[in-house]
Structures are given as structure tokens and as C-alpha cells.
Amino acid sequence: MQKNPIQWSVTEVLAWLTHINCSGAHDIFQYHSIEGKDLIQLTDTDLRFDFKIKRVHDRKYLLRSIQDLKNSFTTIIEVEFNTQHCRIRIPDVTSYTFDSLRKDAARYFGVNGEKSILKDRKGIIWGNVCINCIFDNNLRQQEPVFLEVIKEHEHFDEDSRFQASLHRSESPWLNDESGYFKTASRDDRVKKNF
Structure with a gap:
């Protein structure tokens, strides 16, 4: 099979x-x-x-x-950080979360996992939602994922991410009931003074 x-x-x-x-x-x-x-x-x-x-x-x-x-049957997800790439093997996309991916990618690149964020082209990816939403039916990654380190003057906490996600409520990643969010783009975050 x-x-x-x-x-x-x-x-x-x-x-x-x-x-x-x-x-x-x-x-x-x-x-x-x-x-x-x-x-x-x-x-x-x-x-x-x-x-x-x-x-x-x-x-x-x-x-x-x-x-x-x-x-x-493992799935591979590619993460980019400062023009470097890593490929992380994931045995179960239904239980592996974006938060786990952020920590694993940060560990691979040798950066502080607590001071890093994951992004795609639309903005920040946040929370304990399963990563299977970025794969197609054949488990191929649909879009690139980037790891960034938060600068000292930036502060991201769960409440601010929640507020930013409400600002872009049309996002298909938003899931109010479960508490998992994909927040707004960098431009929206600037407007929110994060």
C-alpha cells in the first residue's frame, strides 16, 4: 500500500x-x-x-x-530561517501542532524557541492546531513556512495574537471555538502597535 x-x-x-x-x-x-x-x-x-x-x-x-x-509513512515539512532550510519528518500530521513545529525548527536552527514565531505568506501561524491544514490531499506542503526570531521591542502574547486574528476574521485559519488562531499580516500588526 x-x-x-x-x-x-x-x-x-x-x-x-x-x-x-x-x-x-x-x-x-x-x-x-x-x-x-x-x-x-x-x-x-x-x-x-x-x-x-x-x-x-x-x-x-x-x-x-x-x-x-x-x-x-512520515510526512516532511520544510521550514526556512534566514535563507537556510530544514526538513522535519512528521509521522502523524493529525497530532503534530504548529507550536511543536516552531519548537522543533527553533531547536534545529539553534535559536530560542520561546522567542520565535512561525509565519506563512499571510502572517503568523499560532497555536496548538494540527499542521495538516497546510498539506494537500497527497500530503504535499502547499505553502512555505518561515521561522523568525522576535526582536526585543516586539512582544507577542496570546491575547495580542487573539486581537490580531479578530482583525482578520475572514481568515480561513481562524477558529474561535478551539482557541487556535492564525493572526494578521505584518501590516495589521503594525496598526495594532505590537
């Missing part, structure tokens, strides 16, 4: 179960309509209580197989 598991249909998940000699679990996986994005997030609790898989060995074998699957 060449397709990334996150894109698998229920049928492809069932084919994978057959491949790992777990065809006995077909009915329960089909009953729960488990697609690839669900498969890679299954936990021992799910398997034990929701799927009613009683044997510890069977649950552990499935969880190991899922982890092996996640490890074999």
Missing part, C-alpha cells in the same frame, strides 16, 4: 488488517467505519472497551502494528 494511511478508506483499512493477519477483526472495524485517520489514533482503551478485544496480546499486537504503520 503506497497511499499514506491517513487517507485510507474503510476498505483499505480492512485490507491492511488482512495483511497483518488480523482479518478476524474485520467485522468490528467495519462496524465502527474505521478509516485511516481513525486507525492511526486508536488507543488500548478503544480496542479494549469499544472494540471489545479482550486478549492483551491481540491489543498490543494491533497497537504495535499501527505504530509501525505510522513510522513507515
